[in-house]
Amino acid sequence: MAERERGDRASSLKYRPQFADDVLLEKIMSQFKWDASYSVRVKQFDADHQQLVAILNELYDGMTAGHGQQVLNDVLNRLVLYAQRHFAAEEVAMRKIQYPQLQEHVDEHRKFTAKVGVVMQELKTGKIGISLELFDFLSGWLKHHILVVDKQYGPALNAKGIA
Numbered sequence: 001m002a003e004r005e006r007g008d009r010a011s012s013l014k015y016r017p018q019f020a021d022d023v024l025l026e027k028i029m030s031q032f033k034w035d036a037s038y039s040v041r042v043k044q045f046d047a048d049h050q051q052l053v054a055i056l057n058e059l060y061d062g063m064t065a066g067h068g069q070q071v072l073n074d075v076l077n078r079l080v081l082y083a084q085r086h087f088a089a090e091e092v093a094m095r096k097i098q099y100p101q102l103q104e105h106v107d108e109h110r111k112f113t114a115k116v117g118v119v120m121q122e123l124k125t126g127k128i129g130i131s132l133e134l135f136d137f138l139s140g141w142l143k144h145h146i147l148v149v150d151k152q153y154g155p156a157l158n159a160k161g162i163a
Helices: 009-013 022-029 043-064 069-096 102-125 132-159
Strands: none
Touching: 043 069, 043 132, 069 102, 069 132, 102 132
């Protein structure tokens, strides 16, 4: 908290949820590698999640290869646009079945979108640069969101014939 009060913007990128499960924590703290444990059992959303992972890993690869900020900004922009389209598709499906946790899920999407909007503005103005810490934030949020939040809608969608 003190770091944020000092205005340390990079510290606000840390995404460190509390987990009792060490395996889940390990998945959040390393480069994103898709496996069956991430499946929400809805083909469209699994494919979307895999595409988000691919773009996120493209960002990671670009950072570790020393690509310039403009290339990395372009990849980050693609990630954000794809995530927004994916969020909209999830929300339409959940509305269609009157998913009981729809509002909480939408709130998660909106908070993430707002946070990334702030980060994008700070990147644009040069306040921060694309870093592994930014990758950790994005990767950590996406992993947690899929494994904890998105996994909850799979059975509800499946029960209504959406697989």
